[in-house]
Amino acid sequence: xxxxxxxxSRRAIAAAALALTAGGLLPLTASxxxxxxxAFPTKPVRIITPFPVGGGPDGVARLVADKLSxxxxxxxxxxxxxxxxxxxxxxxxxRGAKDGHDIVVLDNVHLAAYPALFKKLPYDAxxxxxxxxxxxxxYFFFTVATNSKYKTVGDLIADAKANPGKLDYxxxxxxxxxxxxxxxxxxxxxxxxxxxxxxxxTQLYTSVATGxxxxxLGSSATAGPLQRANKLRFLAVAAPQRNxxxxxxxxxxESGGPKGFEVIGWNAIAVPKGLPASVTxxxxxxxxxxxxxxxxxxxxxxFGYEPFPTTRPQFDxxxxxxxxxxxxxxxxxxxxxx
Numbered sequence: 001x002x003x004x005x006x007x008x009s010r011r012a013i014a015a016a017a018l019a020l021t022a023g024g025l026l027p028l029t030a031s032x033x034x035x036x037x038x039a040f041p042t043k044p045v046r047i048i049t050p051f052p053v054g055g056g057p058d059g060v061a062r063l064v065a066d067k068l069s070x071x072x073x074x075x076x077x078x079x080x081x082x083x084x085x086x087x088x089x090x091x092x093x094x095r096g097a098k099d100g101h102d103i104v105v106l107d108n109v110h111l112a113a114y115p116a117l118f119k120k121l122p123y124d125a126x127x128x129x130x131x132x133x134x135x136x137x138x139y140f141f142f143t144v145a146t147n148s149k150y151k152t153v154g155d156l157i158a159d160a161k162a163n164p165g166k167l168d169y170x171x172x173x174x175x176x177x178x179x180x181x182x183x184x185x186x187x188x189x190x191x192x193x194x195x196x197x198x199x200x201x202t203q204l205y206t207s208v209a210t211g212x213x214x215x216x217l218g219s220s221a222t223a224g225p226l227q228r229a230n231k232l233r234f235l236a237v238a239a240p241q242r243n244x245x246x247x248x249x250x251x252x253x254e255s256g257g258p259k260g261f262e263v264i265g266w267n268a269i270a271v272p273k274g275l276p277a278s279v280t281x282x283x284x285x286x287x288x289x290x291x292x293x294x295x296x297x298x299x300x301x302x303f304g305y306e307p308f309p310t311t312r313p314q315f316d317x318x319x320x321x322x323x324x325x326x327x328x329x330x331x332x333x334x335x336x337x338x
Contacts, residue, residue, distance in 0.1 A: 040279050041101055044075040047269075048093045049105040050086035056221045056303040057267050060135050061105055063299060064269075067290025085175075085337075086110050090123050098272045100279045106131070107267045109175060112322040116330040117175045119338045129270040131319055132284050132312075135291065136305035139239035140181055140217040140263040141249065143208050143232045148215075153236045154256020156215060160191035168194040170204045170216045175337055178217045180326055181238065181263030183333045185217075188258040208232060217263055220245065220304025238263035245301065266308060268315075284312075 047065050051057040058080065065076040081089035089104060096102030109117075111125050123129075142153060150156045160167040171178040179195060186193055196213060198204040201222050207213045208223075209231040216223075217238070226232040236255035237243050239262055252261040269287060271280055290296060291307065300307065310318065330336075 040099075040282055041072055041074045043101055044077060045072070045100075046096065046102045047076060047078045047105060048089050048096070048102060049078060049080055050082055050089035050107075050110075051080065051105070052082040053080050056305065057105065057107070059299065059303065060267065060305070063296050064135065064287055064290055067293065067296070068286055071286045071290070085114070087122050090128075093270075094123065094128060098275075100271055100275050100283060102272075103132075103283065104129070104270050105135070105267055106270050108177060108265060108322060109180070109326075111268065111270075111319055113175060113180060113326040113330065114337075115323065116327040117335065117337045119336070127273060130273050130275065130280065131315065132269045132271050132280060133287060134308040134310060134315060134318075135267045135269060135287075136300060136303075137264055137266040137308040138219045138221065138303075138305050139237055139243065140178065140219055140265065141223060141227075141237050141246075142215055142235040142252070142255075143205065143218045143223045143227070144215050144235050145209055145211045146230055146233050148211070148233065148235075150215070150235060152256045153252050156235070157189045157191060157257065159214075160189070160193055164192045165194060167191075167214045168196050170196045170198055170207060170213045172198055172201055172204055174335065177263065177265045180329060180335075181217050183329045183335070184263065184325070185238075185257075185261070187329050187332055188261055205232060219265060224304060243304075245304065 045068065047061050049058060049061045051061070058078070061078045065078050068076040079092070081092050086106070086109075090106075090110070093102055093104035106129070111129075111131055114121060115125060142156070144150050150159070156167075169182050171182065173179065174197065182193070182195065185191075198207065204213075204216055205218060205223050205226050208216045209226050215235070220227075220243070223232055223234075227234055234246060234249045236250050236252045236257065237246065238252050240251070240260070242249060242251060253259045269283070271283060288309070297307065
């Protein structure tokens with residue numbers, strides 16, 4: 001009988017507790033509450049980048065890492081994996097953590113051009129990544145030698161039309177933004193030019209400075225040193241408006257080129273596909289906060305970069321537009337990297 005009374009008492013107590021809880025008189029225990037979003041981050045975070053140490057993209061990645069380390073109370077380290085068209089870095093990212101503790105920096109060719117340049121890629125941009133937000137953008141200048149006969153982009157176009165296939169321009173590889181931007185220029189102007197490939201950017205812009213090349217597209221980060229040394233001249237900027245750092249340099253449209261012609265480079269943060277929205281939004285929000293701080297904006301000026309604030313839907317649409325633009329010119333020029 002004592003066992004029966006003891007069991008009944010426990011049942012009665014449990015029933016009473018359940019009734020009180022249902023009536024809102026007692027709080028739910030932690031185990032009975034709805035599961036909460038896991039804290040993030042819970043360990044060190046890696047920013048994997050395909051860019052070498054020392055350049056502008058590396059500098060931006062390290063600025064972001066520092067801001068996130070301070071905000072999150074966890075180490076955020078930059079891991080440089082240059083080479084192999086960026087595939088080395090992308091492979092390291094794909095083999096890494098899928099919970100947001102490994103993120104990757106990609107540029108416009110990885111997301112918007114390579115799917116058309118390669119028949120087989122070691123990644124699927126639509127399945128392996130969520131391109132979360134752009135870090136910066138930079139517009140390219142038409143660079144010529146200081147003593148070049150070309151005074152306007154219109155002069156360049158006229159010479160190219162008068163001498164089909166003889167005017168040459170340079171870049172450091174097939175499929176980079178400078179090469180594809182130049183292909184876009186040929187397409188927009190109905191001209192045919194010769195693409196010369198150099199191993200290094202310094203060699204490329206030195207050849208422009210000496211007059212060996214007619215012109216090359218270049219950013220203020222890559223071509224700026226020779227421009228400041230008065231060995232290169234910025235003929236025009238392929239942007240919707242003049243660059244604040246170079247107010248005397250006209251846009252391509254103002255310089256006799258096609259209206260609205262733009263060549264833009266950009267880097268973006270991507271995360272593994274399918275992360276919880278709470279994690280992706282935290283990463284995006286905290287990176288945006290860091291990028292908006294005055295010391296970062298000041299550093300951008302020294303790199304020749306511009307902030308690129310945008311919403312997720314706007315960025316998705318921008319990437320789609322860039323992809324179509326690159327795909328069209330790649331197919332028209334019959335360019336392939338396979």
